[in-house]
Amino acid sequence: MTCAESEPALTPADQKSPLITLTDVAAEAGVGESTVSRVLRNHGSFSEKTRAKVMAAVEKLGYVPNKIAGALASTGSPLVAIIVPSLSNIVFADVLSGVTKALEAKGHQAVFAVTDYDPAKEEALVAAVLAWRPAAVMLVGLEHTDGTRRMLHASGCRVLELLDIDGEAIDIAVGFSHHEAGRQTAARLLESGYRNIAYVGHDLKHDMRSGKRFAGFLEGLANAGLELAEQEIRDAPSSVSEGRAGLADVLSRGRPIDAVYFSNDDMALGGYFHCLAERISIPDQIALMGFNALDICRHTPQPIASVFTPRIETGRRAAELFLEGAPSQVVDLGFTIVAGATI
Amino acid sequence: MTCAESEPALTPADQKSPLITLTDVAAEAGVGESTVSRVLRNHGSFSEKTRAKVMAAVEKLGYVPNKIAGALASTGSPLVAIIVPSLSNIVFADVLSGVTKALEAKGHQAVFAVTDYDPAKEEALVAAVLAWRPAAVMLVGLEHTDGTRRMLHASGCRVLELLDIDGEAIDIAVGFSHHEAGRQTAARLLESGYRNIAYVGHDLKHDMRSGKRFAGFLEGLANAGLELAEQEIRDAPSSVSEGRAGLADVLSRGRPIDAVYFSNDDMALGGYFHCLAERISIPDQIALMGFNALDICRHTPQPIASVFTPRIETGRRAAELFLEGAPSQVVDLGFTIVAGATI
DNA sequence: CACTTCAGTGGCAGCGCTGCCAAAATTTTC
DNA sequence: GAAAATTTTGGCAGCGCTGCCACTGAAGTG
Structure with missing residues (x-):
């Protein structure tokens, strides 16, 4: 719960004038x-x-x-903690923007930390931020260690879980269903007539939400009596290079593939680049589908089909709910399948 | 300096048990x-x-x-403020990662805010974060309002300016010279024999650093007795779509162009997509050069030539210098021109 | 054995602010 | 014009912790 870490070195710059009070x-x-x-x-x-x-x-x-003194004197704190898995994924940066934009207008200050998709690290960071007595803690996803949950409950502060609603929320959850997104994506691909479908994904163990999409996707296929023709799950965080390598791998196996579902747009973009490089015609020879509808994938020579997710909106809405003092609830912001030129 | 904003709504969740002290x-x-x-x-x-x-x-x-109480009792604070222009640009997310990673190990907590490239907003945010009596304030760039400078000086806390060293630093600056990067990029293009060179950039008024690169680039050309064949400066933040539209615009003017320098990789990627879509052969018909060496541009069918910038390293190094209590100084981390298949 | 030493400990005064209460100043009322 | 109602104001006790100082008792010293 609390560990005796060694002291941080404090303000090295010696205060010249004892600050005005x-x-x-x-x-x-x-x-x-x-x-x-x-x-x-x-x-x-x-x-x-x-x-x-x-x-x-x-x-x-x-x-x-001095807000430190102010926060101590009044019991409430104007601090809001935001803990995200990563910053290299633009998705979390978007959420962060949404949150801070809504917060700063109200005089709240964001403190933040990055977990690297590690639940144990998340727990440690939650402990660290709770020491600042934040008015709210925002986390990504619904999967947390028991320790994290326990601390959060005991703290009595608001807890906002973002970008996922498939599961049990601690207090408020804002996002959409990844499972459902996966399901609907499968339905869409089937509708378009594709039957030999492959999946190229990344590191499911750490990115729970991509795992949920994958499960939903499989369920969607199963409902139509189908299963995946091929799958390649890279043991690495999502990236363009992994997506490219993943598709190359799947295609090298020789089985006929007419559509590929990628775990997200970074991966899909990699796949797209592979097709361009190998002169694989899209969508005639192969259809591609990503997830997140990143700006970049809307401006490739052929826009990549994807699923738009309300990321900034998730951050904004979460901040608003907190500011309003809304009761515990789950807010489904939905998602939108966006057709590209690749399916 | 200080404005009487209306109160933030404080912890709405009523503390059940008066927290343990x-x-x-x-x-x-x-x-x-x-x-x-x-x-x-x-x-x-x-x-x-x-x-x-x-x-x-x-x-x-x-x-x-309760670190609030702890920070008040001891005069020093384990808080570090980080103020960046934007989060949609991966560059700043990288810096942020670098900083937080180095900081968290030492028990420091990051508080952060986004300026949207607005110096006035930066000033307001500096005022807001100084109220938390941070041990250090990290900013991007060297251009700040007089008010910002004054407050920072008066605060007595460490000031770290990141990602730029072309100018007067307040305390510590960590980064590299954008002017020099521009100059060397021009030299490189000239070396490769290109003479009809165009520039496609974004919003210089707000992104000071891209302006400095542009100036350096022009200087590099001028040194060889050349000037830009064409230029297109979009009045918008950098993005793939602006880059694509910008290049389209430049080429539509009919003047022969054999190389294009983009204000950064997002823009360059847009240009690359335009070429792919229009079947403009690269680098035979036209050479492309970006800036930042984003991962994504290394995995396009033809890697895009660019300039690698030490972003995570900048964040890490800045955090370390602060932690060490290093004296005021300017740290040049350099940059590296990376050849792609596009020049 | 009286002496110093010092690791180990507790007491208590703040850190700079807010919240409460009562006093003072002002306005309203009859 | 005095009483009542209202607005404006200052004093002061904390918020939960740390830093300082004084104190304890066990170990070391001559």
Whole structure:
């Protein structure tokens, strides 16, 4: 739960002037401390004349309020913790943007950390951020260690789980169903007449959500009495190169393949590049389908078919729900299959 | 400097149990508060027996130390603020990863914010983060408003400016010279025999660093007595679609062009897609050169020539310098021109 | 054996702010 | 014009922790 880590080296720059405090401002303005506090937070009542005096003193002294002290004195904290699996995937950066944009307008500050898709690290990071007594903790996905869950419950702060709704939410979940996305993708491919379908994916053990899509996809095929013609699951994070190598591998096996479902757009883009390089005609010889509908895949010579996911919206909505003090709930923001030129 | 924004709504979840404090742990363990504090921070001396008692109490009560209180009591703060222009550009996400990875090992916590390339917003965000009394503030680039500089100076905390060294640093700067990168890119293109060179760029007013590369590039051409054959500067953030449209535009003007320098790899990738779509042969008909050496551009059918920039390394190094308490300095991490199949 | 030494410990005063309460100033009311 | 209602204000006790200092008792010293 708590480990005695060795001290972080604190501010090395020695404070030249002992920083201005609220008391200094009060003295300068010739009013009481609480009055300054009220004016600065625009909270409670005070006269216009007082406000002017205080603001003048603040300006003159270059006072910057100390939120650390403020947060300690008032019990609530304006901090929101955001813990994401990775930043190299644009998906999480999008979520982060959405969250911070909605938060900053309300005077909240984001503290954040990256888990590298490691649940144990997530647990450690949750412990670390809880020490800051955040008003809310945002996590990606619904899968967490028991320790993480326990700490989160005990902390009493709001918990927002993002980008997934397939499972049990701790408090609020905002996202969409990956399982359903996988299912519908399969349905769409079948509708278009493809029957020899391959899957090229990445590291399922760590990326739970791509695993859920894969399961949904298989279910979609099974419903039509079909199964995957080929599959290649790379033991690495998703990337263009893995996607390219993965498709190359699948095709090298010689079995006829008329469509390929990739675990996401990075992988699909790699597959697309493989086809371009090998002069494999798309979609005549082979159809490609990705996931996320990244901007980049909309601007390839032939736009790659994909599934649009509301990433920024997920972040924004989560922040809003938290700000509103919404009750525990699961918000399904849905997804949209976008046809490209590749199916 | 400071504005009276209206209150953020604080923790809406009502604390069920008045959270465990260090005093509770001390009582449970039958020792003094300072002893618990010493054990938990592994600081000062205490017996193994005491340590065990304290840890047992911590475990039993599920105590999570309150760093807000800790930071207030000790003057230094283990918070580091990171302010980036954007998150949609992978470059800044990389820097962020580098920074947080190096920081978390040392018990520091990152707080972060996004400016959207707006210096005024940067100033507001600096004011906001300074209220958390961070041990360091990390910013991208060397261009800041006077207000930002003034606040940063007055704060007395370390200031790290990342990804640029062409200019006056406030405290520590870590990065490389964009001007020089532009110059060397021009030299390289000239070396390869190209003479009818075009530039396709994005929004220079906001992205200072791409402006510096452009200036360096022009200088490189001028040194050889040349100037740009064509140029197209999009009034938008860099993206694949802008790059594609930009190149299309330049080529439509009918002037012979044998090489194109793009403001970055996103733009270059767009240009590459345009060539693929229009069956323009690369590099026979036209050579392409980007900037950043993104992974994705290394895996296109023909790898796109680019300039590798040490992004994660910049973040890591900056964090290390801060942790070491290094003196003010400018660290040039350099860059590397990487040949692709497109020049 | 009286002396110093020092690891191990507890007490308590803040850190800079907010929240509460009561006092003071102002306005309203009859 | 005095009383009542209201607005504005200041004082001060914490928030939960750390840093300092003083204290303990066991070990080391001559």
